[in-house]
Amino acid sequence: MPDTLTRFGSNSGQPTTRRDGIAKVTGQATFAADNHPEGMLHAVYVPAGIARGRVAHLEVEAARAHPGVTHVITPGNRPDLPGDPDAKPTRFSFRIEVLQDDTVRYAGQPIALVLAETLEAATEGARLLAPRYEAEPPRTGLDDNAPFAVEEPGFGAPGDTVHGDPEAGHAAAATSIDATYDTPPQYHNAMESHAVVAQWDGDRLTLDTPSQALAMSCAAYAHLFGIEAADITLRSPYLGGGFGSKAIPNGPMVLAILAAREAGRPVKLSLTRRQMFGPVGHRGATRQRLRLGCDADGRLTVIDHETLAATSTFETFLESASNASQGLYASSAIRSAHQGVRLDVGTPGPMRAPGEASGSAALECAMDELAQAAGIDPLEFRLRNYAETEPGTGKPYSSKALRECYARGAEAFGWADRPARPGTMRSTDGKLVGWGMGTAFFPSPMFAAEARATLRADGSATLETGGADMGQGAWTALAQIAADGIGLPLDRVELRSGLSTLPDGGVAGGSGHTATAGGALHSAGGDVVRQLSELASGQPDSPLFGAGNATFEARGGRLQIAGDDGRGDAFADILARAGLSELTGSGSASRPDADSRDYAMNSHGAVFAEVAVDPDLGQIRVRRLVGAFAAGRIVNPRLAESQLMGGMIWGLSFALHEAAVHDPRSGRILNADLAEYRVPVNADVQGLEVITVEEDDPHVNALGIKGVGEIGITGTVGAIANAVWHATGTRVRRFPIGLADLLAAE
Amino acid sequence: MSFQITLTLNGTAREIALDDTRVTLLDLLRERLEMPGTKKGCDRGQCGACTVLVDGRRINSCLTLAATLDGAEVTTIEGLARGDALHPVQQAFIDNDGLQCGYCTPGQIMSAVGLIAEGTAGDDPERIREGMSGNICRCAAYHGITLAVRQAARQMDNDPKGDAA
Ligand code: FES
Ligand code: FES
Numbered sequence: 001m002p003d004t005l006t007r008f009g010s011n012s013g014q015p016t017t018r019r020d021g022i023a024k025v026t027g028q029a030t031f032a033a034d035n036h037p038e039g040m041l042h043a044v045y046v047p048a049g050i051a052r053g054r055v056a057h058l059e060v061e062a063a064r065a066h067p068g069v070t071h072v073i074t075p076g077n078r079p080d081l082p083g084d085p086d087a088k089p090t091r092f093s094f095r096i097e098v099l100q101d102d103t104v105r106y107a108g109q110p111i112a113l114v115l116a117e118t119l120e121a122a123t124e125g126a127r128l129l130a131p132r133y134e135a136e137p138p139r140t141g142l143d144d145n146a147p148f149a150v151e152e153p154g155f156g157a158p159g160d161t162v163h164g165d166p167e168a169g170h171a172a173a174a175t176s177i178d179a180t181y182d183t184p185p186q187y188h189n190a191m192e193s194h195a196v197v198a199q200w201d202g203d204r205l206t207l208d209t210p211s212q213a214l215a216m217s218c219a220a221y222a223h224l225f226g227i228e229a230a231d232i233t234l235r236s237p238y239l240g241g242g243f244g245s246k247a248i249p250n251g252p253m254v255l256a257i258l259a260a261r262e263a264g265r266p267v268k269l270s271l272t273r274r275q276m277f278g279p280v281g282h283r284g285a286t287r288q289r290l291r292l293g294c295d296a297d298g299r300l301t302v303i304d305h306e307t308l309a310a311t312s313t314f315e316t317f318l319e320s321a322s323n324a325s326q327g328l329y330a331s332s333a334i335r336s337a338h339q340g341v342r343l344d345v346g347t348p349g350p351m352r353a354p355g356e357a358s359g360s361a362a363l364e365c366a367m368d369e370l371a372q373a374a375g376i377d378p379l380e381f382r383l384r385n386y387a388e389t390e391p392g393t394g395k396p397y398s399s400k401a402l403r404e405c406y407a408r409g410a411e412a413f414g415w416a417d418r419p420a421r422p423g424t425m426r427s428t429d430g431k432l433v434g435w436g437m438g439t440a441f442f443p444s445p446m447f448a449a450e451a452r453a454t455l456r457a458d459g460s461a462t463l464e465t466g467g468a469d470m471g472q473g474a475w476t477a478l479a480q481i482a483a484d485g486i487g488l489p490l491d492r493v494e495l496r497s498g499l500s501t502l503p504d505g506g507v508a509g510g511s512g513h514t515a516t517a518g519g520a521l522h523s524a525g526g527d528v529v530r531q532l533s534e535l536a537s538g539q540p541d542s543p544l545f546g547a548g549n550a551t552f553e554a555r556g557g558r559l560q561i562a563g564d565d566g567r568g569d570a571f572a573d574i575l576a577r578a579g580l581s582e583l584t585g586s587g588s589a590s591r592p593d594a595d596s597r598d599y600a601m602n603s604h605g606a607v608f609a610e611v612a613v614d615p616d617l618g619q620i621r622v623r624r625l626v627g628a629f630a631a632g633r634i635v636n637p638r639l640a641e642s643q644l645m646g647g648m649i650w651g652l653s654f655a656l657h658e659a660a661v662h663d664p665r666s667g668r669i670l671n672a673d674l675a676e677y678r679v680p681v682n683a684d685v686q687g688l689e690v691i692t693v694e695e696d697d698p699h700v701n702a703l704g705i706k707g708v709g710e711i712g713i714t715g716t717v718g719a720i721a722n723a724v725w726h727a728t729g730t731r732v733r734r735f736p737i738g739l740a741d742l743l744a745a746e
Numbered sequence: 747m748s749f750q751i752t753l754t755l756n757g758t759a760r761e762i763a764l765d766d767t768r769v770t771l772l773d774l775l776r777e778r779l780e781m782p783g784t785k786k787g788c789d790r791g792q793c794g795a796c797t798v799l800v801d802g803r804r805i806n807s808c809l810t811l812a813a814t815l816d817g818a819e820v821t822t823i824e825g826l827a828r829g830d831a832l833h834p835v836q837q838a839f840i841d842n843d844g845l846q847c848g849y850c851t852p853g854q855i856m857s858a859v860g861l862i863a864e865g866t867a868g869d870d871p872e873r874i875r876e877g878m879s880g881n882i883c884r885c886a887a888y889h890g891i892t893l894a895v896r897q898a899a900r901q902m903d904n905d906p907k908g909d910a911a
Contacts, residue, residue, distance in 0.1 A: 021840035024848030027783020027823035034782030240849025471847030649886035681879040
């Protein structure tokens with residue numbers, strides 16, 4: 001423990017309540033669309049009502065004539081956009097649709113934009129445009145177009161990877177399964193829809209818009225509008241959920257900013273819920289074939305995972321689902337491969353655990369099927385195939401307390417009492433009860449971030465980085481880390497974040513934000529402490545005079561010699577002696593290449609589910625969901641539990657609820673609203689339990705943080721699907737699993 | 747067409763001039779009265795983000811035309827705390843981490859206040875979950891929300907006049 005204390009200080013690890021809690025429970029927290037600058041116009045765009053073809057006619061005059069309407073922007077009169085919308089100005093970029101021409105590439109694509117003095121007038125103006133189309137047959141299902149080979153599924157993920165000899169693995173198997181799983185298109189549907197309030201002042205641009213990547217977004221906007229990134233002020237203090245959809249600028253935001261420049265007035269655009277199904281990303285559909293084999297002892301001889309995944313006709317990003325089979329289970333051979341299919345849909349994008357969620361769903365079901373075929377308990381089967389080093393590469397794990405997750409989760413759940421045969425458990429009210437489990441697995445990446453720390457004469461400090469709080473608790477967790485870095489109590493530290501003019505806080509994605517932005521803040525604080533040490537050891541009046549070679553420790557606003565509580569000096573006194581009113585430090589964080597070369601770094605977990613199925617109606621309820629997770633250092637247990645539970649409920653949603661359904665004739669999404677695109681409500685959630693298993697990881701990053709934002713989905717989907725099988729004896733291989741699937745199987 | 751309605755908004759009588767019959771209570775609050783605490787999640791009665799109290803009952807303000815509210819008493823999230831003293835439901839949401847991004851939170855809290863006043867759920871988690879199911883939370887803070895409503899219900903039951911606030 002002493003080591004851990006030195007590394008982390010005492011603010012981290014505390015279950016502090018949210019620092020933004022009061023603002024959020026009183027309605028004072030300002031989300032993008034809450035802004036209302038003087039003279040603002042409202043923008044509403046027309047979403048394409050077909051999925052493929054062209055816009056033949058718009059009733060522009062009718063829209064223009066509507067009282068209050070000021071501008072109608074169509075491909076015919078769209079103001080010039082200096083930057084190429086097909087270019088890739090940043091590491092994470094997509095081609096966007098900004099009224100380049102009259103082509104329709106997916107339903108919901110913006111085809112015109114109306115500005116008006118009021119929201120009501122803009123909405124009516126957009127309606128009056130009454131588009132007519134020349135439609136071509138849409139392709140929206142995985143079988144509607146020919147597959148193509150994928151070299152890179154998106155953002156650097158590998159396309160095909162082979163370790164060992166899969167054919168030999170198949171041949172050596174004593175027991176095999178060959179199963180195909182379907183996952184549907186899913187839409188992020190953050191409760192706050194995408195929104196922007198854009199204000200131009202000459203070539204200077206101010207944006208209120210939710211962003212998971214402030215600096216990167218500014219770079220993209222700068223490219224598109226032909227201005228300097230430094231001339232953009234992007235304010236994103238709170239995001240009403242992001243889940244991956246708010247990292248990369250999209251067409252509607254760009255159009256609204258362009259319209260504001262044209263109008264010479266501020267413009268607000270806030271997407272309707274229906275418009276959230278199209279131009280702002282989604283999790284693309286997959287079909288995954290898993291062929292698994294094991295020997296007579298239940299040891300995997302092969303994991304062969306092939307994914308067919310949807311992308312749009314004009315951009316390539318697809319669920320790299322097969323990669324979920326790399327890195328988790330020991331097997332003599334592992335092959336993961338991807339093919340894509342181009343459909344008339346909006347471009348898919350990263351959605352909470354992109355690739356991993358879909359891949360884990362299929363892999364964990366397949367593992368269950370093979371365990372059953374081999375006559376081995378599913379948990380025991382996973383333990384027999386426990387990887388001590390990363391399969392294929394042989395790299396050591398930076399840390400891996402998965403075995404303990406299995407043990408603690410199973411214990412809390414009561415897994416030992418599970419009957420092997422399905423369909424044997426009944427509840428007192430006559431429901432079929434089933435138990436299932438799955439392994440949770442998610443990489444622990446880092447991005448790059450910078451931060452600044454300013455210590456003042458009164459012993460308080462301000463720490464700054466352009467980070468993003470989308471609900472994960474950055475305002476709180478980053479402040480805890482910042483306080484530790486500079487050696488102050490939390491209430492002496494002000495955190496400034498969510499603003500693009502601050503040092504680059506990196507990307508809030510990949511579950512890496514706390515480690516990355518937190519690492520930068522911690523190091524900025526450390527820079528101040530280093531300067532304090534230099535000052536103090538040179539001040540004859542300081543108790544630390546001449547101690548320049550000692551190791552210093554900063555805690556509670558005091559600088560001390562490590563291991564010698566008696567010898568120390570207050571920050572305020574050091575500054576006063578030096579005649580300084582403040583002291584500024586800077587810091588940064590990213591992962592050295594050597595670390596990723598030498599270690600496999602992942603979070604792990606085990607999820608156990610109990611479902612009850614109505615034997616007559618097929619209705620499925622999740623009654624208990626227990627997850628045990630090992631994710632390195634937990635900065636704030638209260639918030640981490642909320643993140644993990646949120647992820648598990650996303651897993652529940654994947655397993656039983658959400659799917660976008662396309663009308664095969666029009667290509668439109670039939671259920672593009674929150675009544676019919678089903679996400680869990682409160683009544684769907686009961687019996688949740690989260691256990692966190694401690695890990696002290698010296699390699700993953702300086703703070704030992706792995707991240708908890710996404711792992712909760714993985715493992716959970718499979719656990720629930722496997723529990724449904726265990727309750728009913730019916731194996732459903734299509735998500736979400738519904739009562740129709742169970743009734744059809746009878 | 748211009749017309750006028752009278753509202754009691756968070757305890758204050760307001761005369762409101764309107765030039766458009768299409769304005770919903772939600773858009774009136776957000777876009778015309780500079781009270782953006784009430785949130786829009788769907789604009790069609792499917793998510794509960796816009797929940798406010800009208801004459802003490804919880805309603806979806808996105809489905810309510812402002813013009814129909816002449817004489818009504820409207821309470822929004824901005825009108826719940828008394829100065830710096832939070833309403834017990836607000837405090838309970840913080841204590842139990844019944845929020846993540848906070849976007850659904852104003853609606854959840856107003857819905858919880860309405861539910862507790864209805865008196866049908868008490869502190870029974872199953873009934874609270876059912877009674878709160880008109881409010882979607884995509885962050886899925888449901889576990890904390892249920893605990894928060896239970897804590898507040900118990901506290902307000904002991905202290906029905908809300909003096910604890
Ligand atoms: S915004 Fe009113 S119910 Fe969704
Ligand atoms: S807290 Fe984010 S939607 Fe509920």
